[in-house]
Amino acid sequence: MRLDRLPLAVLRNRYVPGGWDVLAFVLVFAFFVYLAQAARGLTGSLAHLEATPISLDPHALVGYAARTGLRMLVALACSLLFTFTYATLAAKSRRAEVLLVPLLDFLQSVPILSFSIVIIFFVQLTPGRVAGAEFAAIFLIFTSQAWNMAFSFYHSLRSIPDELVEAARNFQLSPWMRFWRLEVPFAMPPLIWNMMMSVSGGWFFVVASEALTVGENRIALPGVGSYIALANDQRDYAAIGWAIAAMFVVILLFDQLIFRPLIASADWFRLEQETGQTANSPWALTMMRRSHILGMIGRAFAGALRSGMRPARPAAQPVRAHESRGSRLADLAWYALLIALGLLALWKAATFIRGDVPVGEVRHVIVLGLITLLRVAVLIALASLIWVPVGVWVGMRPRVAQIIQPVAQFLAAFPTNLFFGFVVSAIVLFHLTPDIWLSPLMILGTQWYILFNVIVGASAISPDLRYASENLGLTGWLWWKRLALPAVFPFYVTGAITAAGGSWNASVAAEVVSWGRETVTAHGLGAYIAAAQSTSPPDLPRVVLGTVVLSVFVVTLNRVFWRPLYARAERKFRLS
């Protein structure tokens, strides 16, 4: 072996500090100071927290934004851990799959606000301390982030190309090594995209996750969400403006420090083996690659990971292609157990609800669900009419798309509560019908998913198709009908599914709206759940009833409407 001929890239591990090191050092140091300060906040007592109320002073917002950002980060880490375990189990075990996947489907449809019935559990974990309330807040953010990430990871694990799996087995990779060398890298690009969506989702419910109600008490954890809640109470438009600015800065930091580098490195993970266009490398990634300190930390981490990759001892037990009779019996027993547990849960829930809720009210709740359904349907239709043409226009112009996409992403993170002031004032001033004029709030955050996806679809139209349609003289409506609409349709359906699901979820936050002492309520399932929840103590049977009905609506619609539509779009409009 001629070591002198080793390429530079292999030998580069002498330590020479450089300019990027200084920047990396400053950032890492700042991060540790930030963690330490936040941790001190955790150990404080609730009484102390109540004695220092939230201040609307813009200077206080810096600290609040830092706290909110950290909560999001911790929740994101928890979501990632959940994703790696839950989705892996669902993808690897056929028996676990039949339980975990429908459960995830259900959890995804449960409005985040319904999870707030578990706040009391967390607060009681550490009586009198802030930590319990912080855990509750992080849990609520987690519930707005985790499900779609887990779904994305599960789908990726199920779609790893056969030959890569075979190669991994042929070279006897241990399960741990296979996870880090094959499964995680393969799942990374869609997972990162879902993490970005999750962070937007977390922001959307930031108010609900920080301003908590526990029995008689209201706990306002220091953060942007509590700040917005207070600003709404005090009808302070200026404070709302400051909150928007703070949110913008935190989202920008997340984008620059976490997501840009992740996206750029995930570009290498893509399976298509053509030489992709090399986008300019984000500065944070350059820092990570150039900085020797970070490089050393990274290598140490990789080494630790590798030491976990113990060689797989050949599995001695024969793996037969056909399953034995015994394993089929075990299958039967498992399904029987699941069915029994399901029936038990159903019976429990039914008796729990029946104790307080008359049968007639169930019918009433279903009618409320239909009202909300009508609202969602009309809004999605309207949003589609506006955003599909805009998305196609933008998608055809890469330069514009580059500017629009981050803006739309920022808008998707906008908590509805920021608009309460304008909407309530307008409704009261002009004597408008809340049933109609509160509705737009439901779709404020979610309509952007339609726009995102249509942009992606339009930019994916091959230049050949565009030239061909130009060459054939397709113009006006014919151009839309024959080229643009069919080309973006599968992408549009993906966006519309997300938008519709999100709107159902948002109905709980958007059908009852307060600005100062003024409260405006629309009829609908969201308002029903919100009302049951805001009594003290919360009316648990009604929260559960409303949540179950809402979930049934969402899951059923997905099954009977969206999925067939998506399958059809996939079949009909994708070439090859």
Next chain:
Amino acid sequence: MNAVAPLSLAPLLDVQGVNKSFRKPDGDELVVLENVNLSLRPGEIVGLLGRSGSGKSTLLRCIAGLDPPTGGAVNYLGQEVLAPAAGITMVFQSFALFPWLTVLQNVQLGLEALGVPEAEMRRRSLQAIDLIGLDGFESAYPRELSGGMRQRVGFARALVVHPSILLMDEPFSALDVLTAETLRSDFLDLWGEGQLPIKAVLMVTHNIEEAVQMCDRLLIFSTNPGRVVSEIHVDLPQPRHAHDPRFRALIDRVYVEMTVRPAAARSSKAERFPGTGIGTALTHVSSNVLQGLMEAVNEPPYNGKADLPAIAQELHMEVDDLFPAAEALQLLRFAEVEGGDMRLTEAGLQFARDDGDERKKLFARHLITYVPLAAHVRRVLDERSTHSARKSRFADELEDYMSEEAAEETLRTIISWGRYAEVFAYDDSHQAFSLENPV
């Protein structure tokens, strides 16, 4: 130097009576491999040759321990292979490189899994990279490489763990002709010089020329179910030249062996043609290819009767393209195939002479008369007052006889031939057959 291996050497690999079947959704068994026996001795390259769907890739996966057989046994050095074994590695048709790892990291993969110390791992990987001609590409990602370079990474990755047996699953078929040729001869040079750390090679291919060029022994597979029907020893010295008459003679022999039908089916004229029930699986061949093939055989110098190797070379068709097409023509009674030759029937000659509508009419007549499934579809459509029928209706029927994928392909074939012949129409968005053509 590897042309003739001494027979006294104990086999490295011994495959005894291997069966492989899959269970279909309705509980029936679908037999893919039936009673396959083969052995691999040190110093030889053995080729598995057969048409697509003959189960040769399945056999390779049984041997690799990726998908154990349902009956019989694979023994490697006297041990039964039930899971991937350390001494057997594989080179994949689609390379199967991890796109997120560099060339060096890809090559290191197998060593990493074995827990080889870092320094040793790097030394051996760089050695393998060097050997296989990838110097300078250590830090490149697979997507920066051409197909040929990618497959070199595949070879280096498989060789670096010093296996005894190298399995190759159509390793050159995803490459262009020139690149494949270069890679083949590089491989043969290294093998001939004894530079490769392997003892024997088992390769799957559907390229007859490649098989004759590389292998010491060829095993020919039949289809449905996969069985070894004959064995050919190639005792030409390396390097072998495609223009050598002995080389050509061997190629002819392989064609002859591959077009021999089982003795039982040869008794009467009617049974010479396969596909007598609706349960016959069809391989999709475009009507364009059928037309082109008949025209080519009709023209001089063949004038209605062509040597398959010659026509394959002229039309640049590989076994996987040529045999299904020849079989389809045979099924439609446009040609007879035997002894490595293809002869057009009267109808086939007529078809080649006709043009446009006449052709379609002739094709339609033969399709309805000789392809029972086409007749069946047409009959169902005629009988129904709506003159339409769901595709799933026929898929369910076919799945009594074959796997889901085979049923899907068979229907695709029937749809494409039926459309060409204008015997019936098919609407993909409704997944339904009908009698009216869309306006």
